Amino acid sequence: MNFTLKIWRQESASSKGRFETYKISNISDECSFLEMLDQLNEQLVDKFDKPVCFDHDCREGICGMCSLYINGRPHGNDSGITTCQLHMRRFKDGDTIVIEPWRAKAFPILKDLVVDRSAFDKIAQEGAYVSVNTGGIPDGNAIPVPKVKSDLAMDAAACIGCGACVATCKNASAMLFVSANVSHLALLPQGKIEAKERVTKMVAKMDELGFGNCTNTGACEAECPKEIKLSNIARLFREYYVASIS
Amino acid sequence: MSNFFTSSLGKKLIMSLAGLFLCVFLVVHLGINLLLLSNDKGEVFRVAVHFMTTNILIKIMEIFLFGGFLLHIIYGVIVQIRNWMARPSGYAVSNNSQTSFFSKYMIHTGVIIFIFLAIHMANFYFVKLGITTPLEGGSNPVQDTHDFYNMAINLFTTPAYSIFYLVCMIFLSFHLLHAFQSAFQTMGVNHPKYSPIIKWIGNIYAIVVPAGFAFIPVYFLFFYN
Ligand code: SF4
Numbered sequence: 503m504n505f506t507l508k509i510w511r512q513e514s515a516s517s518k519g520r521f522e523t524y525k526i527s528n529i530s531d532e533c534s535f536l537e538m539l540d541q542l543n544e545q546l547v548d549k550f551d552k553p554v555c556f557d558h559d560c561r562e563g564i565c566g567m568c569s570l571y572i573n574g575r576p577h578g579n580d581s582g583i584t585t586c587q588l589h590m591r592r593f594k595d596g597d598t599i600v601i602e603p604w605r606a607k608a609f610p611i612l613k614d615l616v617v618d619r620s621a622f623d624k625i626a627q628e629g630a631y632v633s634v635n636t637g638g639i640p641d642g643n644a645i646p647v648p649k650v651k652s653d654l655a656m657d658a659a660a661c662i663g664c665g666a667c668v669a670t671c672k673n674a675s676a677m678l679f680v681s682a683n684v685s686h687l688a689l690l691p692q693g694k695i696e697a698k699e700r701v702t703k704m705v706a707k708m709d710e711l712g713f714g715n716c717t718n719t720g721a722c723e724a725e726c727p728k729e730i731k732l733s734n735i736a737r738l739f740r741e742y743y744v745a746s747i748s
Numbered sequence: 749m750s751n752f753f754t755s756s757l758g759k760k761l762i763m764s765l766a767g768l769f770l771c772v773f774l775v776v777h778l779g780i781n782l783l784l785l786s787n788d789k790g791e792v793f794r795v796a797v798h799f800m801t802t803n804i805l806i807k808i809m810e811i812f813l814f815g816g817f818l819l820h821i822i823y824g825v826i827v828q829i830r831n832w833m834a835r836p837s838g839y840a841v842s843n844n845s846q847t848s849f850f851s852k853y854m855i856h857t858g859v860i861i862f863i864f865l866a867i868h869m870a871n872f873y874f875v876k877l878g879i880t881t882p883l884e885g886g887s888n889p890v891q892d893t894h895d896f897y898n899m900a901i902n903l904f905t906t907p908a909y910s911i912f913y914l915v916c917m918i919f920l921s922f923h924l925l926h927a928f929q930s931a932f933q934t935m936g937v938n939h940p941k942y943s944p945i946i947k948w949i950g951n952i953y954a955i956v957v958p959a960g961f962a963f964i965p966v967y968f969l970f971f972y973n
Pocket residue numbers: 660661662663664665666667668678679682722725726727728729730
């Protein structure tokens with residue numbers, strides 16, 4: 503398969519970026535999107551050009567490191583996947599593919615397609631954990647958790663912090679990420695204890711870092727590789743209101 | 749608690765509560781407007797208007813109503829400006845994600861409704877207060893600044909005004925199609941069984957209420973003589 507790639511190139515955080523066009527040919531349809539970029543980079547290095555910087559790590563959809571806004575969709579034109587799980591067979595031979603970095607005030611571009619997502623870490627540091635010593639292994643039946651709740655908690659805990667929700671939201675809102683973190687802990691007895699403090703502090707941090715506000719467009723839910731549901735945002739609202747009045 | 753009203757979530761709650769209150773108001777307003785259709789030279793309509801402009805409880809509600817409008821508009825604008833600031837430089841390829849269509853244009857439909865509201869106030873409420881004068885032309889010239897019946901008929905028999913009115917009602921419908929169900933999500937109501945029902949009620953509301961308003965100018969343009 504042959505493609506024309508339009509890739510955002512930016513020397514550093516402070517420099518002005520621009521699109522560069524590259525041609526790439528002889529790509530197998532079984533090739534993953536990141537492998538295709540690897541091949542491009544090898545060609546660039548062979549020509550003593552600077553390779554395109556992009557984030558990646560596990561390359562199996564679990565770490566949340568890969569990003570990329572591909573043809574108007576974070577993680578490309580497929581649902582429930584990360585960019586590393588995207589394959590070239592999803593494209594047509596001869597396609598032009600526009601690759602942009604995540605764009606949000608809270609996610610400044612560092613170089614090319616790499617953005618600084620440490621804003622998420624800062625939010626997480628405000629309470630996406632249980633700050634008690636858990637001790638030894640308790641008896642499985644000592645703390646009963648209804649199956650429905652454990653399922654909801656597990657679904658929310660699947661968030662890998664990739665930032666696709668922020669990238670696709672027209673308001674660059676981090677609500678889906680925050681709601682996933684708040685939900686998975688608020689639903690479980692161990693997390694309940696610090697629930698009020700957690701939600702208050704995480705929301706305050708989210709606002710402080712310059713993320714936008716949720717307008718319920720649902721773009722985040724549509725693009726989340728872990729299919730985190732909008733109902734988590736409703737739970738975030740509930741948790742926040744309860745914490746504010748009590 | 750003090751942070752609540754400045755937090756992103758608190759602002760949204762205030763917006764949605766004020767918005768739902770305005771939804772209730774619209775129903776009352778529509779009910780009175782529909783009295784214009786009764787074939788009695790405005791007799792019932794005048795009785796209703798008299799009640800709405802003199803009853804002390806309604807007068808008190810009027811203050812809440814203005815408050816509701818102000819809160820909804822001011823918070824809406826603040827939230828929107830912050831949301832624009834959250835993405836200072838946009839994408840080259842516009843977003844292709846699956847989203848609800850109307851949710852993306854709330855500020856735009858909102859601004860149109862606001863312009864309509866301003867003109868509407870100038871045509872009626874401010875006339876009563878003596879700030880503006882009623883529009884000339886149309887079938888029923890207005891002598892008395894408290895004569896809402898003739899003011900309404902006068903406007904609705906002016907084709908240009910009626911068309912403007914109809915267009916505004918379409919945008920009101922667009923606004924409500926997202927707003928109604930979204931307000932519940934913001935209040936934290938999201939339930940696998942009840943949310944689809946809320947969405948249905950919201951859609952019916954968003955079509956029936958503006959359509960009810962829109963029916964009146966259509967009637968006066970085509971069926972009134
Ligand atoms: S909620 Fe989904 S899209 Fe957002 S950071 Fe978590 S996994 Fe990524």
